[in-house]
Amino acid sequence: MIVPADAPAFSPDPAVPDFVVVDVETACARVSSICQIGIVGFRAGRELFAYESLVDPCDEFSPFNTRIHGLCEDHVMNQPTFAGIHAAVDGHLGGRVTVAHSLFDKSALAAACRAHEKPAIEATWLDSVRVAQRAWPDLPSHRLSALAKFLGLRHKHHDALSDARAAGMVIVRAIEHTGIDLAAWLKPAATRAAPVPRPAADGPLKGERIALLGAKRNGTLAQALAQAGARVVASVGPTTTMLVVANDQPYGRFFHASPAHRRADELRAAGSPIAIVREDDLLQRIALTAASTDEACASA
Incomplete structure:
Protein backbone atom coordinates (compact mmCIF):
# COMPACT_ATOMS: atom_id res chain seq x y z
CA MET A 1 0.00 0.00 0.00
CA ILE A 2 1.39 3.41 -0.98
CA VAL A 3 0.73 5.94 1.75
CA PRO A 4 0.62 9.63 0.76
CA ALA A 5 3.19 11.81 2.50
CA ASP A 6 0.50 13.73 4.35
CA ALA A 7 -1.34 10.64 5.61
CA PRO A 8 -0.92 9.18 9.10
CA ALA A 9 1.70 6.46 9.30
CA PHE A 10 0.35 2.91 9.49
CA SER A 11 2.48 0.81 11.81
CA PRO A 12 3.84 -2.60 10.78
CA ASP A 13 3.43 -3.67 14.42
CA PRO A 14 0.58 -6.24 14.45
CA ALA A 15 -0.44 -5.02 17.91
CA VAL A 16 -1.15 -1.51 16.58
CA PRO A 17 -4.55 -0.95 14.93
CA ASP A 18 -4.94 0.47 11.44
CA PHE A 19 -7.82 2.49 12.83
CA VAL A 20 -9.99 2.72 15.91
CA ALA A 27 -27.36 11.23 29.27
CA CYS A 28 -29.14 14.34 28.05
CA ALA A 29 -29.11 17.00 25.35
CA ARG A 30 -25.77 18.35 26.56
CA VAL A 31 -23.23 16.60 24.38
CA SER A 32 -20.68 16.56 27.20
CA SER A 33 -22.91 14.18 29.21
CA ILE A 34 -21.22 10.96 28.08
CA CYS A 35 -22.67 8.00 29.97
CA GLN A 36 -21.26 5.12 27.90
CA ILE A 37 -18.32 4.76 25.56
CA GLY A 38 -17.21 1.97 23.27
CA ILE A 39 -13.93 1.78 21.37
CA VAL A 40 -12.86 -0.95 18.94
CA GLY A 41 -9.50 -1.28 17.20
CA PHE A 42 -9.25 -2.86 13.75
CA ARG A 43 -6.24 -4.23 11.91
CA ALA A 44 -6.22 -5.97 8.53
CA GLY A 45 -10.01 -6.01 8.52
CA ARG A 46 -10.34 -7.75 11.89
CA GLU A 47 -11.11 -6.63 15.40
CA LEU A 48 -7.92 -6.19 17.39
CA PHE A 49 -9.26 -5.00 20.74
CA ALA A 50 -12.39 -3.65 22.38
CA TYR A 51 -12.83 -1.24 25.27
CA GLU A 52 -16.07 -0.15 26.87
CA SER A 53 -17.14 1.64 29.99
CA LEU A 54 -20.21 3.07 31.60
CA VAL A 55 -19.52 6.64 32.66
CA ASP A 56 -20.96 8.85 35.37
CA LEU A 71 -29.39 3.81 30.57
CA CYS A 72 -30.26 5.76 33.69
CA GLU A 73 -28.73 6.92 36.98
CA ASP A 74 -28.77 3.40 38.43
CA HIS A 75 -26.53 2.06 35.65
CA VAL A 76 -23.76 4.60 36.24
CA MET A 77 -23.75 4.56 40.03
CA ASN A 78 -20.15 4.13 41.23
CA GLN A 79 -18.87 4.22 37.64
CA PRO A 80 -15.92 6.48 36.71
CA THR A 81 -16.46 9.99 35.44
CA PHE A 82 -15.10 11.05 32.07
CA ALA A 83 -12.14 12.57 33.89
CA GLY A 84 -11.43 9.12 35.30
CA ILE A 85 -11.32 7.42 31.90
CA HIS A 86 -9.78 10.27 29.91
CA ALA A 87 -6.30 8.75 30.00
CA ALA A 88 -7.57 5.38 28.73
CA VAL A 89 -9.65 6.98 25.98
CA ASP A 90 -6.78 9.21 24.90
CA GLY A 91 -4.48 6.19 24.92
CA HIS A 92 -6.74 4.38 22.48
CA LEU A 93 -7.62 7.32 20.20
CA GLY A 94 -4.80 9.82 20.47
CA GLY A 95 -2.68 10.11 17.34
CA ARG A 96 -4.65 7.44 15.50
CA VAL A 97 -7.11 7.29 12.65
CA THR A 98 -10.37 7.46 14.58
CA VAL A 99 -13.68 6.57 12.99
CA ALA A 100 -17.08 7.77 14.15
CA HIS A 101 -20.46 7.36 12.49
CA SER A 102 -21.14 11.06 12.00
CA LEU A 103 -18.92 13.36 13.96
CA PHE A 104 -21.34 13.67 16.88
CA ASP A 105 -18.96 11.50 18.89
CA LYS A 106 -16.04 13.80 18.09
CA SER A 107 -18.09 16.76 19.31
CA ALA A 108 -19.15 14.90 22.46
CA LEU A 109 -15.58 13.96 23.35
CA ALA A 110 -14.40 17.52 22.78
CA ALA A 111 -17.22 18.87 24.95
CA ALA A 112 -16.50 16.33 27.70
CA CYS A 113 -12.81 17.28 27.68
CA ARG A 114 -13.76 20.92 28.14
CA ALA A 115 -16.34 20.17 30.83
CA HIS A 116 -13.86 18.08 32.84
CA GLU A 117 -10.88 20.34 32.12
CA LYS A 118 -8.93 17.63 30.36
CA PRO A 119 -6.67 17.99 27.30
CA ALA A 120 -8.36 17.62 23.94
CA ILE A 121 -7.97 14.24 22.26
CA GLU A 122 -5.99 14.75 19.07
CA ALA A 123 -6.81 12.22 16.36
CA THR A 124 -7.24 11.96 12.61
CA TRP A 125 -11.01 11.66 12.21
CA LEU A 126 -12.87 9.72 9.55
CA ASP A 127 -16.66 9.88 9.24
CA LEU A 139 -28.91 3.13 -0.45
CA PRO A 140 -32.02 4.93 0.82
CA SER A 141 -30.41 5.50 4.24
CA HIS A 142 -26.88 5.60 5.60
CA ARG A 143 -27.82 5.47 9.25
CA LEU A 144 -25.86 2.89 11.18
CA SER A 145 -28.84 0.63 11.85
CA ALA A 146 -29.73 0.60 8.14
CA LEU A 147 -26.14 -0.10 7.11
CA ALA A 148 -25.83 -2.92 9.65
CA LYS A 149 -28.93 -4.55 8.20
CA PHE A 150 -27.70 -4.06 4.63
CA LEU A 151 -24.29 -5.56 5.47
CA GLY A 152 -25.71 -8.39 7.56
CA LEU A 153 -24.01 -7.31 10.78
CA ARG A 154 -25.06 -8.29 14.28
CA HIS A 155 -25.89 -4.99 15.87
CA LYS A 156 -27.57 -3.62 18.98
CA HIS A 157 -28.34 -0.01 18.14
CA HIS A 158 -27.46 2.62 20.76
CA ASP A 159 -25.14 0.30 22.63
CA ALA A 160 -21.82 2.12 22.40
CA LEU A 161 -19.62 -0.94 21.88
CA SER A 162 -21.98 -2.53 19.36
CA ASP A 163 -22.28 0.75 17.45
CA ALA A 164 -18.49 1.10 17.36
CA ARG A 165 -18.10 -2.45 16.03
CA ALA A 166 -20.72 -1.85 13.35
CA ALA A 167 -19.16 1.45 12.24
CA GLY A 168 -15.79 -0.26 12.03
CA MET A 169 -17.22 -2.97 9.82
CA VAL A 170 -18.72 -0.29 7.58
CA ILE A 171 -15.15 0.89 6.94
CA VAL A 172 -13.87 -2.67 6.42
CA ARG A 173 -16.66 -3.55 3.98
CA ALA A 174 -16.32 -0.23 2.14
CA ILE A 175 -12.63 -0.92 1.59
CA GLU A 176 -13.45 -4.41 0.31
CA HIS A 177 -16.32 -3.17 -1.87
CA THR A 178 -14.57 -0.22 -3.51
CA GLY A 179 -10.91 -1.19 -3.44
CA ILE A 180 -10.17 2.21 -1.89
CA ASP A 181 -7.69 1.76 0.97
CA LEU A 182 -7.78 3.52 4.31
CA ALA A 183 -5.21 6.16 3.38
CA ALA A 184 -7.27 7.10 0.32
CA TRP A 185 -10.48 7.32 2.34
CA LEU A 186 -8.78 9.94 4.49
CA LYS A 187 -8.29 12.16 1.45
CA PRO A 188 -11.13 14.31 0.07
CA ALA A 189 -13.11 12.81 -2.78
CA ALA A 190 -11.59 13.74 -6.12
CA THR A 191 -14.94 14.24 -7.82
CA ARG A 192 -15.97 17.80 -8.46
CA ALA A 193 -19.07 18.81 -6.56
CA ALA A 194 -22.17 19.81 -8.47
CA PRO A 195 -23.04 23.50 -8.19
CA VAL A 196 -25.41 24.72 -5.52
CA PRO A 197 -28.85 25.25 -7.11
CA ARG A 198 -29.96 28.83 -7.61
CA PRO A 199 -33.25 29.91 -6.08
CA ALA A 200 -36.21 30.24 -8.43
CA ALA A 201 -37.46 33.76 -9.07
CA ASP A 202 -40.71 33.00 -7.29
CA GLY A 203 -42.21 30.33 -5.08
CA PRO A 204 -43.57 29.62 -1.59
CA LEU A 205 -40.08 29.82 -0.07
CA LYS A 206 -38.99 33.01 -1.80
CA GLY A 207 -36.84 35.07 0.56
CA GLU A 208 -35.98 32.14 2.82
CA ARG A 209 -32.33 31.42 3.59
CA ILE A 210 -32.22 27.75 4.49
CA ALA A 211 -29.45 25.66 6.05
CA LEU A 212 -29.63 21.87 5.82
CA LEU A 213 -28.91 19.40 8.60
CA GLY A 214 -27.80 16.09 7.11
CA ALA A 215 -28.17 16.86 3.41
CA LYS A 216 -25.86 18.26 0.75
CA ARG A 217 -26.27 21.79 -0.58
CA ASN A 218 -26.35 20.39 -4.09
CA GLY A 219 -28.51 17.34 -3.39
CA THR A 220 -32.12 16.46 -4.12
CA LEU A 221 -33.53 18.28 -1.09
CA ALA A 222 -31.56 21.44 -1.87
CA GLN A 223 -32.83 21.38 -5.44
CA ALA A 224 -36.44 21.04 -4.29
CA LEU A 225 -36.08 23.97 -1.91
CA ALA A 226 -34.37 26.12 -4.52
CA GLN A 227 -37.15 25.38 -6.99
CA ALA A 228 -39.55 26.70 -4.35
CA GLY A 229 -37.60 29.96 -4.19
CA ALA A 230 -35.28 29.36 -1.23
CA ARG A 231 -31.58 30.14 -1.12
CA VAL A 232 -29.69 27.18 0.38
CA VAL A 233 -26.85 28.48 2.56
CA ALA A 234 -23.70 26.73 3.73
CA SER A 235 -24.31 26.90 7.47
CA VAL A 236 -26.54 28.32 10.18
CA GLY A 237 -25.83 32.00 10.76
CA PRO A 238 -27.49 35.26 11.81
CA THR A 239 -29.22 35.66 8.43
CA THR A 240 -30.49 32.07 8.24
CA THR A 241 -34.27 31.94 8.40
CA MET A 242 -34.76 28.18 8.55
CA LEU A 243 -32.91 24.98 9.45
CA VAL A 244 -34.29 21.93 7.67
CA VAL A 245 -33.62 18.55 9.28
CA ALA A 246 -33.19 16.03 6.46
CA ASN A 247 -34.89 12.65 6.66
CA ASP A 248 -31.56 10.86 6.22
CA GLN A 249 -29.55 12.99 8.65
CA PRO A 250 -26.91 10.80 10.35
CA TYR A 251 -27.58 11.81 13.96
CA GLY A 252 -30.81 9.82 14.28
CA ARG A 253 -32.84 10.87 17.30
CA PHE A 254 -29.92 12.92 18.58
CA PHE A 255 -30.12 15.44 15.74
CA HIS A 256 -30.84 18.17 18.29
CA ALA A 257 -27.25 17.74 19.52
CA SER A 258 -25.71 18.38 16.10
CA PRO A 259 -23.63 21.56 15.70
CA ALA A 260 -26.14 23.05 13.24
CA HIS A 261 -29.11 22.48 15.55
CA ARG A 262 -27.24 23.79 18.58
CA ARG A 263 -26.29 26.93 16.65
CA ALA A 264 -29.93 27.42 15.64
CA ASP A 265 -30.99 26.99 19.26
CA GLU A 266 -28.46 29.63 20.32
CA LEU A 267 -29.79 32.07 17.73
CA ARG A 268 -33.38 31.45 18.80
CA ALA A 269 -32.46 32.01 22.43
CA ALA A 270 -30.93 35.34 21.37
CA GLY A 271 -34.18 36.36 19.69
CA SER A 272 -33.69 35.18 16.12
CA PRO A 273 -36.90 33.99 14.40
CA ASP A 281 -43.12 18.71 6.97
CA LEU A 282 -41.63 21.40 4.77
CA LEU A 283 -42.07 19.47 1.53
CA GLN A 284 -45.69 18.80 2.46
CA ARG A 285 -46.18 22.51 3.11
CA ILE A 286 -44.69 23.33 -0.29
CA ALA A 287 -46.97 20.79 -1.98
CA LEU A 288 -50.07 22.17 -0.24
CA THR A 289 -49.14 25.72 -1.22
CA ALA A 290 -48.64 24.65 -4.83
CA ALA A 291 -51.98 22.83 -4.84
CA SER A 292 -53.76 25.89 -3.44
CA THR A 293 -52.15 28.10 -6.07
CA ASP A 294 -53.19 25.74 -8.87
CA GLU A 295 -56.74 25.64 -7.53
CA ALA A 296 -56.90 29.42 -7.34
CA CYS A 297 -55.62 29.75 -10.91
CA ALA A 298 -58.16 27.21 -12.16
CA SER A 299 -61.07 29.06 -10.57
CA ALA A 300 -59.93 32.49 -11.75
Whole structure:
Protein backbone atom coordinates (compact mmCIF):
# COMPACT_ATOMS: atom_id res chain seq x y z
CA MET A 1 0.00 0.00 0.00
CA ILE A 2 1.39 3.41 -0.98
CA VAL A 3 0.73 5.94 1.75
CA PRO A 4 0.62 9.63 0.76
CA ALA A 5 3.19 11.81 2.50
CA ASP A 6 0.50 13.73 4.35
CA ALA A 7 -1.34 10.64 5.61
CA PRO A 8 -0.92 9.18 9.10
CA ALA A 9 1.70 6.46 9.30
CA PHE A 10 0.35 2.91 9.49
CA SER A 11 2.48 0.81 11.81
CA PRO A 12 3.84 -2.60 10.78
CA ASP A 13 3.43 -3.67 14.42
CA PRO A 14 0.58 -6.24 14.45
CA ALA A 15 -0.44 -5.02 17.91
CA VAL A 16 -1.15 -1.51 16.58
CA PRO A 17 -4.55 -0.95 14.93
CA ASP A 18 -4.94 0.47 11.44
CA PHE A 19 -7.82 2.49 12.83
CA VAL A 20 -9.99 2.72 15.91
CA VAL A 21 -13.70 3.40 16.17
CA VAL A 22 -15.46 5.25 18.95
CA ASP A 23 -19.10 5.63 19.87
CA VAL A 24 -20.64 7.37 22.85
CA GLU A 25 -24.08 7.60 24.39
CA THR A 26 -25.13 10.73 26.26
CA ALA A 27 -27.36 11.23 29.27
CA CYS A 28 -29.14 14.34 28.05
CA ALA A 29 -29.11 17.00 25.35
CA ARG A 30 -25.77 18.35 26.56
CA VAL A 31 -23.23 16.60 24.38
CA SER A 32 -20.68 16.56 27.20
CA SER A 33 -22.91 14.18 29.21
CA ILE A 34 -21.22 10.96 28.08
CA CYS A 35 -22.67 8.00 29.97
CA GLN A 36 -21.26 5.12 27.90
CA ILE A 37 -18.32 4.76 25.56
CA GLY A 38 -17.21 1.97 23.27
CA ILE A 39 -13.93 1.78 21.37
CA VAL A 40 -12.86 -0.95 18.94
CA GLY A 41 -9.50 -1.28 17.20
CA PHE A 42 -9.25 -2.86 13.75
CA ARG A 43 -6.24 -4.23 11.91
CA ALA A 44 -6.22 -5.97 8.53
CA GLY A 45 -10.01 -6.01 8.52
CA ARG A 46 -10.34 -7.75 11.89
CA GLU A 47 -11.11 -6.63 15.40
CA LEU A 48 -7.92 -6.19 17.39
CA PHE A 49 -9.26 -5.00 20.74
CA ALA A 50 -12.39 -3.65 22.38
CA TYR A 51 -12.83 -1.24 25.27
CA GLU A 52 -16.07 -0.15 26.87
CA SER A 53 -17.14 1.64 29.99
CA LEU A 54 -20.21 3.07 31.60
CA VAL A 55 -19.52 6.64 32.66
CA ASP A 56 -20.96 8.85 35.37
CA PRO A 57 -21.93 11.87 33.24
CA CYS A 58 -22.01 14.26 36.20
CA ASP A 59 -25.28 15.39 34.70
CA GLU A 60 -28.95 14.50 34.68
CA PHE A 61 -30.50 11.73 32.58
CA SER A 62 -33.33 12.91 30.38
CA PRO A 63 -36.27 10.52 29.84
CA PHE A 64 -35.83 11.02 26.09
CA ASN A 65 -32.25 9.76 26.08
CA THR A 66 -33.01 6.93 28.49
CA ARG A 67 -35.76 5.67 26.17
CA ILE A 68 -33.21 5.51 23.37
CA HIS A 69 -30.30 3.71 25.03
CA GLY A 70 -31.92 2.31 28.17
CA LEU A 71 -29.39 3.81 30.57
CA CYS A 72 -30.26 5.76 33.69
CA GLU A 73 -28.73 6.92 36.98
CA ASP A 74 -28.77 3.40 38.43
CA HIS A 75 -26.53 2.06 35.65
CA VAL A 76 -23.76 4.60 36.24
CA MET A 77 -23.75 4.56 40.03
CA ASN A 78 -20.15 4.13 41.23
CA GLN A 79 -18.87 4.22 37.64
CA PRO A 80 -15.92 6.48 36.71
CA THR A 81 -16.46 9.99 35.44
CA PHE A 82 -15.10 11.05 32.07
CA ALA A 83 -12.14 12.57 33.89
CA GLY A 84 -11.43 9.12 35.30
CA ILE A 85 -11.32 7.42 31.90
CA HIS A 86 -9.78 10.27 29.91
CA ALA A 87 -6.30 8.75 30.00
CA ALA A 88 -7.57 5.38 28.73
CA VAL A 89 -9.65 6.98 25.98
CA ASP A 90 -6.78 9.21 24.90
CA GLY A 91 -4.48 6.19 24.92
CA HIS A 92 -6.74 4.38 22.48
CA LEU A 93 -7.62 7.32 20.20
CA GLY A 94 -4.80 9.82 20.47
CA GLY A 95 -2.68 10.11 17.34
CA ARG A 96 -4.65 7.44 15.50
CA VAL A 97 -7.11 7.29 12.65
CA THR A 98 -10.37 7.46 14.58
CA VAL A 99 -13.68 6.57 12.99
CA ALA A 100 -17.08 7.77 14.15
CA HIS A 101 -20.46 7.36 12.49
CA SER A 102 -21.14 11.06 12.00
CA LEU A 103 -18.92 13.36 13.96
CA PHE A 104 -21.34 13.67 16.88
CA ASP A 105 -18.96 11.50 18.89
CA LYS A 106 -16.04 13.80 18.09
CA SER A 107 -18.09 16.76 19.31
CA ALA A 108 -19.15 14.90 22.46
CA LEU A 109 -15.58 13.96 23.35
CA ALA A 110 -14.40 17.52 22.78
CA ALA A 111 -17.22 18.87 24.95
CA ALA A 112 -16.50 16.33 27.70
CA CYS A 113 -12.81 17.28 27.68
CA ARG A 114 -13.76 20.92 28.14
CA ALA A 115 -16.34 20.17 30.83
CA HIS A 116 -13.86 18.08 32.84
CA GLU A 117 -10.88 20.34 32.12
CA LYS A 118 -8.93 17.63 30.36
CA PRO A 119 -6.67 17.99 27.30
CA ALA A 120 -8.36 17.62 23.94
CA ILE A 121 -7.97 14.24 22.26
CA GLU A 122 -5.99 14.75 19.07
CA ALA A 123 -6.81 12.22 16.36
CA THR A 124 -7.24 11.96 12.61
CA TRP A 125 -11.01 11.66 12.21
CA LEU A 126 -12.87 9.72 9.55
CA ASP A 127 -16.66 9.88 9.24
CA SER A 128 -18.09 6.47 8.36
CA VAL A 129 -21.31 8.12 7.17
CA ARG A 130 -19.37 9.87 4.39
CA VAL A 131 -17.54 6.64 3.57
CA ALA A 132 -20.83 4.75 3.30
CA GLN A 133 -22.37 7.46 1.15
CA ARG A 134 -19.50 7.16 -1.32
CA ALA A 135 -19.32 3.37 -1.20
CA TRP A 136 -23.07 2.73 -1.54
CA PRO A 137 -24.60 5.94 -2.91
CA ASP A 138 -27.89 4.30 -3.92
CA LEU A 139 -28.91 3.13 -0.45
CA PRO A 140 -32.02 4.93 0.82
CA SER A 141 -30.41 5.50 4.24
CA HIS A 142 -26.88 5.60 5.60
CA ARG A 143 -27.82 5.47 9.25
CA LEU A 144 -25.86 2.89 11.18
CA SER A 145 -28.84 0.63 11.85
CA ALA A 146 -29.73 0.60 8.14
CA LEU A 147 -26.14 -0.10 7.11
CA ALA A 148 -25.83 -2.92 9.65
CA LYS A 149 -28.93 -4.55 8.20
CA PHE A 150 -27.70 -4.06 4.63
CA LEU A 151 -24.29 -5.56 5.47
CA GLY A 152 -25.71 -8.39 7.56
CA LEU A 153 -24.01 -7.31 10.78
CA ARG A 154 -25.06 -8.29 14.28
CA HIS A 155 -25.89 -4.99 15.87
CA LYS A 156 -27.57 -3.62 18.98
CA HIS A 157 -28.34 -0.01 18.14
CA HIS A 158 -27.46 2.62 20.76
CA ASP A 159 -25.14 0.30 22.63
CA ALA A 160 -21.82 2.12 22.40
CA LEU A 161 -19.62 -0.94 21.88
CA SER A 162 -21.98 -2.53 19.36
CA ASP A 163 -22.28 0.75 17.45
CA ALA A 164 -18.49 1.10 17.36
CA ARG A 165 -18.10 -2.45 16.03
CA ALA A 166 -20.72 -1.85 13.35
CA ALA A 167 -19.16 1.45 12.24
CA GLY A 168 -15.79 -0.26 12.03
CA MET A 169 -17.22 -2.97 9.82
CA VAL A 170 -18.72 -0.29 7.58
CA ILE A 171 -15.15 0.89 6.94
CA VAL A 172 -13.87 -2.67 6.42
CA ARG A 173 -16.66 -3.55 3.98
CA ALA A 174 -16.32 -0.23 2.14
CA ILE A 175 -12.63 -0.92 1.59
CA GLU A 176 -13.45 -4.41 0.31
CA HIS A 177 -16.32 -3.17 -1.87
CA THR A 178 -14.57 -0.22 -3.51
CA GLY A 179 -10.91 -1.19 -3.44
CA ILE A 180 -10.17 2.21 -1.89
CA ASP A 181 -7.69 1.76 0.97
CA LEU A 182 -7.78 3.52 4.31
CA ALA A 183 -5.21 6.16 3.38
CA ALA A 184 -7.27 7.10 0.32
CA TRP A 185 -10.48 7.32 2.34
CA LEU A 186 -8.78 9.94 4.49
CA LYS A 187 -8.29 12.16 1.45
CA PRO A 188 -11.13 14.31 0.07
CA ALA A 189 -13.11 12.81 -2.78
CA ALA A 190 -11.59 13.74 -6.12
CA THR A 191 -14.94 14.24 -7.82
CA ARG A 192 -15.97 17.80 -8.46
CA ALA A 193 -19.07 18.81 -6.56
CA ALA A 194 -22.17 19.81 -8.47
CA PRO A 195 -23.04 23.50 -8.19
CA VAL A 196 -25.41 24.72 -5.52
CA PRO A 197 -28.85 25.25 -7.11
CA ARG A 198 -29.96 28.83 -7.61
CA PRO A 199 -33.25 29.91 -6.08
CA ALA A 200 -36.21 30.24 -8.43
CA ALA A 201 -37.46 33.76 -9.07
CA ASP A 202 -40.71 33.00 -7.29
CA GLY A 203 -42.21 30.33 -5.08
CA PRO A 204 -43.57 29.62 -1.59
CA LEU A 205 -40.08 29.82 -0.07
CA LYS A 206 -38.99 33.01 -1.80
CA GLY A 207 -36.84 35.07 0.56
CA GLU A 208 -35.98 32.14 2.82
CA ARG A 209 -32.33 31.42 3.59
CA ILE A 210 -32.22 27.75 4.49
CA ALA A 211 -29.45 25.66 6.05
CA LEU A 212 -29.63 21.87 5.82
CA LEU A 213 -28.91 19.40 8.60
CA GLY A 214 -27.80 16.09 7.11
CA ALA A 215 -28.17 16.86 3.41
CA LYS A 216 -25.86 18.26 0.75
CA ARG A 217 -26.27 21.79 -0.58
CA ASN A 218 -26.35 20.39 -4.09
CA GLY A 219 -28.51 17.34 -3.39
CA THR A 220 -32.12 16.46 -4.12
CA LEU A 221 -33.53 18.28 -1.09
CA ALA A 222 -31.56 21.44 -1.87
CA GLN A 223 -32.83 21.38 -5.44
CA ALA A 224 -36.44 21.04 -4.29
CA LEU A 225 -36.08 23.97 -1.91
CA ALA A 226 -34.37 26.12 -4.52
CA GLN A 227 -37.15 25.38 -6.99
CA ALA A 228 -39.55 26.70 -4.35
CA GLY A 229 -37.60 29.96 -4.19
CA ALA A 230 -35.28 29.36 -1.23
CA ARG A 231 -31.58 30.14 -1.12
CA VAL A 232 -29.69 27.18 0.38
CA VAL A 233 -26.85 28.48 2.56
CA ALA A 234 -23.70 26.73 3.73
CA SER A 235 -24.31 26.90 7.47
CA VAL A 236 -26.54 28.32 10.18
CA GLY A 237 -25.83 32.00 10.76
CA PRO A 238 -27.49 35.26 11.81
CA THR A 239 -29.22 35.66 8.43
CA THR A 240 -30.49 32.07 8.24
CA THR A 241 -34.27 31.94 8.40
CA MET A 242 -34.76 28.18 8.55
CA LEU A 243 -32.91 24.98 9.45
CA VAL A 244 -34.29 21.93 7.67
CA VAL A 245 -33.62 18.55 9.28
CA ALA A 246 -33.19 16.03 6.46
CA ASN A 247 -34.89 12.65 6.66
CA ASP A 248 -31.56 10.86 6.22
CA GLN A 249 -29.55 12.99 8.65
CA PRO A 250 -26.91 10.80 10.35
CA TYR A 251 -27.58 11.81 13.96
CA GLY A 252 -30.81 9.82 14.28
CA ARG A 253 -32.84 10.87 17.30
CA PHE A 254 -29.92 12.92 18.58
CA PHE A 255 -30.12 15.44 15.74
CA HIS A 256 -30.84 18.17 18.29
CA ALA A 257 -27.25 17.74 19.52
CA SER A 258 -25.71 18.38 16.10
CA PRO A 259 -23.63 21.56 15.70
CA ALA A 260 -26.14 23.05 13.24
CA HIS A 261 -29.11 22.48 15.55
CA ARG A 262 -27.24 23.79 18.58
CA ARG A 263 -26.29 26.93 16.65
CA ALA A 264 -29.93 27.42 15.64
CA ASP A 265 -30.99 26.99 19.26
CA GLU A 266 -28.46 29.63 20.32
CA LEU A 267 -29.79 32.07 17.73
CA ARG A 268 -33.38 31.45 18.80
CA ALA A 269 -32.46 32.01 22.43
CA ALA A 270 -30.93 35.34 21.37
CA GLY A 271 -34.18 36.36 19.69
CA SER A 272 -33.69 35.18 16.12
CA PRO A 273 -36.90 33.99 14.40
CA ILE A 274 -35.09 31.07 12.73
CA ALA A 275 -37.45 28.12 12.24
CA ILE A 276 -36.43 24.47 12.66
CA VAL A 277 -38.49 22.11 10.53
CA ARG A 278 -38.28 18.54 9.29
CA GLU A 279 -37.86 17.76 5.61
CA ASP A 280 -41.17 15.92 5.26
CA ASP A 281 -43.12 18.71 6.97
CA LEU A 282 -41.63 21.40 4.77
CA LEU A 283 -42.07 19.47 1.53
CA GLN A 284 -45.69 18.80 2.46
CA ARG A 285 -46.18 22.51 3.11
CA ILE A 286 -44.69 23.33 -0.29
CA ALA A 287 -46.97 20.79 -1.98
CA LEU A 288 -50.07 22.17 -0.24
CA THR A 289 -49.14 25.72 -1.22
CA ALA A 290 -48.64 24.65 -4.83
CA ALA A 291 -51.98 22.83 -4.84
CA SER A 292 -53.76 25.89 -3.44
CA THR A 293 -52.15 28.10 -6.07
CA ASP A 294 -53.19 25.74 -8.87
CA GLU A 295 -56.74 25.64 -7.53
CA ALA A 296 -56.90 29.42 -7.34
CA CYS A 297 -55.62 29.75 -10.91
CA ALA A 298 -58.16 27.21 -12.16
CA SER A 299 -61.07 29.06 -10.57
CA ALA A 300 -59.93 32.49 -11.75
